[in-house]
Amino acid sequence: xxxxxxxxxxxxxxxxxxxxxxxxxxxxxxxxxxxxxxxxxxxxxxxxxxxxxxxxxxxxxxxxxxxxxxxxxxxxxxxxxxxxxxxxxxxxxxxxxxxxxxxxxxxxxxxxxxxxxxxxxxxxxxxxxxxxxxxxxxxxxxxxxxxxxxxxxxxxxxxxxxxxxxxxxxxxxxxxxxxxxxxxxxxxxxxxxxxxxxxxxxxxxxxxxxxxxxxxxxxxxxxxxxxxxxxxxxxxxxxxxxxxxxxxxxxxxxxxxxxxxxxxxxxxxxxxxxxxxxxxxxxxxxxxxxxxxxxxxxxxxxxxxxxxxxxxxxxxxxxxxx
Amino acid sequence: xxxxxxxxxxxxxxxxxxxxxxxxxxxxxxxxxxxxxxxxxxxxxxxxxxxxxxxxxxxxxxxxxxxxxxxxxxxxxxxxxxxxxxxxxxxxxxxxxxxxxxxxxxxxxxxxxxxxxxxxxxxxxxxxxxxxxxxxxxxxxxxxxxxxxxxxxxxxxxxxxxxxxxxxxxxxxxxxxxxxxxxxxxxxxxxxxxxxxxxxxxxxxxxxxxxxxxxxxxxxxxxxxxxxxxxxxxxxxxxxxxxxxxxxxx
Numbered sequence: 001x002x003x004x005x006x007x008x009x010x011x012x013x014x015x016x017x018x019x020x021x022x023x024x025x026x027x028x029x030x031x032x033x034x035x036x037x038x039x040x041x042x043x044x045x046x047x048x049x050x051x052x053x054x055x056x057x058x059x060x061x062x063x064x065x066x067x068x069x070x071x072x073x074x075x076x077x078x079x080x081x082x083x084x085x086x087x088x089x090x091x092x093x094x095x096x097x098x099x100x101x102x103x104x105x106x107x108x109x110x111x112x113x114x115x116x117x118x119x120x121x122x123x124x125x126x127x128x129x130x131x132x133x134x135x136x137x138x139x140x141x142x143x144x145x146x147x148x149x150x151x152x153x154x155x156x157x158x159x160x161x162x163x164x165x166x167x168x169x170x171x172x173x174x175x176x177x178x179x180x181x182x183x184x185x186x187x188x189x190x191x192x193x194x195x196x197x198x199x200x201x202x203x204x205x206x207x208x209x210x211x212x213x214x215x216x217x218x219x220x221x222x223x224x225x226x227x228x229x230x231x232x233x234x235x236x237x238x239x240x241x242x243x244x245x246x247x248x249x250x251x252x253x254x255x256x257x258x259x260x261x262x263x264x265x266x267x268x269x270x271x272x273x274x275x276x277x278x279x280x281x282x283x284x285x286x287x288x289x290x291x292x293x294x295x296x297x298x299x300x301x302x303x304x305x306x307x308x309x310x311x312x313x314x315x316x317x318x319x320x321x322x
Numbered sequence: 323x324x325x326x327x328x329x330x331x332x333x334x335x336x337x338x339x340x341x342x343x344x345x346x347x348x349x350x351x352x353x354x355x356x357x358x359x360x361x362x363x364x365x366x367x368x369x370x371x372x373x374x375x376x377x378x379x380x381x382x383x384x385x386x387x388x389x390x391x392x393x394x395x396x397x398x399x400x401x402x403x404x405x406x407x408x409x410x411x412x413x414x415x416x417x418x419x420x421x422x423x424x425x426x427x428x429x430x431x432x433x434x435x436x437x438x439x440x441x442x443x444x445x446x447x448x449x450x451x452x453x454x455x456x457x458x459x460x461x462x463x464x465x466x467x468x469x470x471x472x473x474x475x476x477x478x479x480x481x482x483x484x485x486x487x488x489x490x491x492x493x494x495x496x497x498x499x500x501x502x503x504x505x506x507x508x509x510x511x512x513x514x515x516x517x518x519x520x521x522x523x524x525x526x527x528x529x530x531x532x533x534x535x536x537x538x539x540x541x542x543x544x545x546x547x548x549x550x551x552x553x554x555x556x557x558x559x560x561x562x563x564x565x566x567x568x569x570x571x572x
Contacts, residue, residue: 178437186434189441193425196414203412204429204483205397214435 009317013263016270020169024162036161037233038277042269043168044229049253049265050175051222056251057260058183059215060195061111064119065126066250069220071133071242072099073227078237079139081147088150088158095228096221102129103220107213126247133239144238147231158232168229172266175222180262182218191215256305258314267313275301325388327352327491327521328404333372333382335365342368343379344545350491350521355513357524357532360542366525369542370493373523374406375399387490401430403520405489407480407497415469419460419479422468423451426486450486458482458512474505478512491521498528510534533557 004010019026020039027036048070055061076095085091110121139145149158158164182188193201194208201208231237240246249272257268275298284291309315326349335343342365350356358366371377373384375396384392391399414422424447428434431446441447455461458478463471468479477497484492494513498506510531513522526532532539533553540550541562549559556562 181438181440184440184442185438186428186436186441186444188437189421189425189428190434193414193417196416197412200412200414201425203396203406203408204426205400205487206429206434211434 007318009263009314009320012317016266017173021166024165028162033161036165038273040161040165040168040233042273043165043172044226044233045250045253045273046266046269047168047172047175047229048223048226049250049257049269050172050179051219051226052250053254053257053260053265054179054182054222055212055215055219056254057264058188058195059191059212061212061216062119062251063122063216063219064244064247064251065106065122065124066219066223067242067244067246068126068129069099069103069223070227070230070246071129071237071239072102073224073229074231074237074241075133075136075139075227076224077150077228077231078145078147081150082139082145086148086151088152091150092228096224099220099224099227100217103217104213107216107220111209111212111216123244123247126242126244130239130242130244133242140238142239144236144240146236149232149235150228164232168233171225171229175225176262176266178222183260183262187211187214252302256302256312258312261312261314261320264312264314271313324351326350326385327354327387328373328523329385330373331383331385333369333379333384335368335372335377335379342545343372345382346542346545346547348523348540348547348550350523351537352490352521353517354537355517355522355524355535357526357536357539358542359526359529359532359539364542365545366542367495368545370406370495370523370525374404374493400487400489403487403490404493405484405487405491406493406495407477407484408495413468413471413476413479413483415467417468418465419455419468419471419475419482420448420451420464422479423454423482423486424448426483427451427454430487454482454486455479457485457516459508472505474501474509477501477505477509481512481516485516485519489520491523492516494522494524494526496525496527498526498531506531 005014020043023039024036027033048066052063052066055063073095076098077091080091080094106122106125110118110125113121134142152158156163156167158167190201190206190211194206194212198208227241230241253268253272254265256271257264257266276294279294279297280291283294283297305312314320329349331347333343333346346369348356348358358369360366368377372379375394379392383390386399386404387402389402391402414425417425424441427447427450428441452461452464455464458481460475460478460482463475468476471479481497497509501509506528513535524532524535536553538550539553539556541548541556549556549562551559
């Protein structure tokens with residue numbers, strides 16, 4: 001454990017986690033409340049990216065519809081809340097249950113395809129959920145729905161920004177812990193083996209489809225968890241949270257951070273949002289209105305990462321040992 | 323008299339008008355290396371695919387370890403102890419040699435829906451995997467990525483993976499393919515050692531290897547088994563010499 005701190009990766013990660021744990025105190029001390037909301041968003045998106053990393057990174061399954069789970073988690077909370085069910089103890093398990101069912105259904109269908117067909121079919125299913133939510137006139141349709149935050153009795157008040165941030169951080173750490181166990185478990189080895197050579201794994205006697213489906217469902221559940229948190233962060237859900245652009249952003253974050261790297265989703269999310277937050281004002285400073293077009297700069301940056309740093313940001317921290 | 327480990331009787335397999343397997347009977351005794359030779363297109367791989375369960379014969383029966391397995395699917399035959407190594411090298415290139423064999427062991431240890439325990443410290447997988455690597459002479463290469471092993475070493479690794487399930491019969495589909503003389507000589511030595519552990523059906527083009535290893539040889543020509551016998555009998559068989567061995571080898 002301590003030896004890990006001496007590697008660049010260990011030291012950077014430890015420092016980062018320390019900083020993240022102290023973020024609410026720091027933003028309060030320097031009176032930068034806005035940064036706490038950016039931090040909260042980074043943490044929630046890291047959970048979503050980590051869940052995508054379980055199937056994309058370990059399984060080699062490029063799902064282009066992962067934002068659907070944002071929406072399913074978010075809307076499950078939103079619809080229950082609109083119907084007077086405020087307790088998080090009821091909302092959260094129900095939201096996860098719905099996401100698991102959905103993941104099992106679309107996983108069973110889309111995992112029969114490979115490569116670009118898998119990308120397209122996961123995208124299609126996500127669009128289906130997107131348009132479905134737009135059509136929910138009773139729940140705001142295209143405009144979305146204001147909700148009240150989940151209640152957990154006296155245990156934790158989600159309206160308190162610092163408490164909510166810490167809750168999200170704890171859930172992120174739990175997600176990363178699970179992810180770190182998964183990758184070296186029997187299950188994780190089957191998943192990674194199938195990514196490496198599916199035919200060989202089948203010939204060894206592994207029913208690869210079943211393991212991939214299970215991975216898809218697990219990733220869907222963690223994805224929905226981030227959706228639940230996102231809904232509680234803004235006290236608002238809308239179809240926009242599951243647009244295909246968000247699915248694309250999630251893939252970008254995973255690739256940027258380092259595909260299959262444990263902390264990659266966190267590095268990726270921090271970079272993604274830092275660039276968005278700071279590039280905009282920077283470009284506006286150069287010329288009023290240029291900030292709108294920050295992605296013109298961000299896009300080529302991504303291409304450079306994809307071409308020259310294939311392990312993403314994680315690879316800048318030295319070789320991985322797994 | 324001991325019962326054969328594997329016994330195929332009167333197998334027939336047609337692909338449209340092509341008679342790929344024409345009334346072939348073949349058996350393998352426990353601890354025996356039985357070689358299957360024949361020119362390209364003689365139907366060797368078709369025959370082996372029926373034995374492994376990748377293909378189902380039109381007529382005929384296959385018995386393995388005292389059971390009729392003609393209608394059993396591939397994975398069920400694997401579970402009974404029938405393992406196969408591939409004509410094209412198929413190892414998991416992104417994994418170490420040890421991980422490759424450990425995964426093969428894992429495949430025989432029930433389901434893998436275990437999400438938390440670390441396989442790298444799981445001695446019930448690692449110990450047999452390490453022994454398997456040592457048995458094929460790759461003990462020192464355990465932590466090397468499979469992709470960086472030499473071609474010959476990858477074939478050895480593949481045999482270690484096939485042996486991981488402690489099979490009773492090993493079907494070797496051209497294990498010497500693409501090997502240099504030195505590497506194939508080492509593999510011949512290895513297969514001879516493994517003979518005590520399981521019977522083998524060996525498909526091979528390398529005649530030196532076949533005649534060095536085989537207890538019996540069956541010659542397949544145009545889907546028919548034209549001769550079966552000891553290496554000496556096959557070498558002396560006029561029909562075989564004419565049909566297959568040609569001037570160069572005889």
